[in-house]
Amino acid sequence: MQTNNIILIGFMAAGKGRTARGLFTLTKKYPVDCDDLIESLCNLKIKQIFERHGEQYFRQLEQLTADWIRLNLRNSVVSTGGGFVRVKGFKQLGTIVYLHGGFHYLIETIYAHPNAKKKIKKRPLLQDLPRAEALYQERLPTYRQVADLEINIEEKTTPTICQEIVSALKLST
Ligand code: S3P
Secondary structure (H helix, E strand, O other): OOOOOEEEEOOOOOOHHHHHHHHHHHHOOEEEEHHHHHHHHHOOOHHHHHHHHOHHHHHHHHHHHHHHHHHHOOOEEEEOOOOHHHOOOHHHHOEEEEEEOOHHHHHHHHHHOOOHHHHHHOOHHHOOHHHHHHHHHHHHHHHHHHOOEEEEOOOOOHHHHHHHHHHHHOOOO
């Protein structure tokens, strides 16, 4: 079953949300963010879900969200959380685009952001950098294995990244 969804994956701080919004400008595919869906479902921020219920509970919510997307969402661009690729049935959600940046590039980018403090604080798995790097190394093969397309995002603007995705996937604009 063709969903016509584009599913953006990648590690924290790869810019999945802003790429989804950029793709909307070009393709009119509506941007949907998995973490936003989970936050509105629980009426809690991701950080609060981790603190009150633990990571495993959050992963169950990701599975619930993936199942909902598979059954209901069409013609959209989905930005996922960095660990979303582990849900069952992931490949059925749409065309998977992996936004790749090296770990140090991603961390430098987030630290250079005007809202760096807030952006780091809201991500429980970015609090301990050596652990975050280990997580990055562990996930990298999975990102590459599930991806239909890999885009290197280093030193590129969001419009350039979006244009590359549109060209590579021959999306209508
Ligand atoms: C997570 C990434 C976060 C968010 C949660 C867990 C992860 O999303 O889903 O904090 O496991 O990598 P972003 O990738 O948008 O930061």
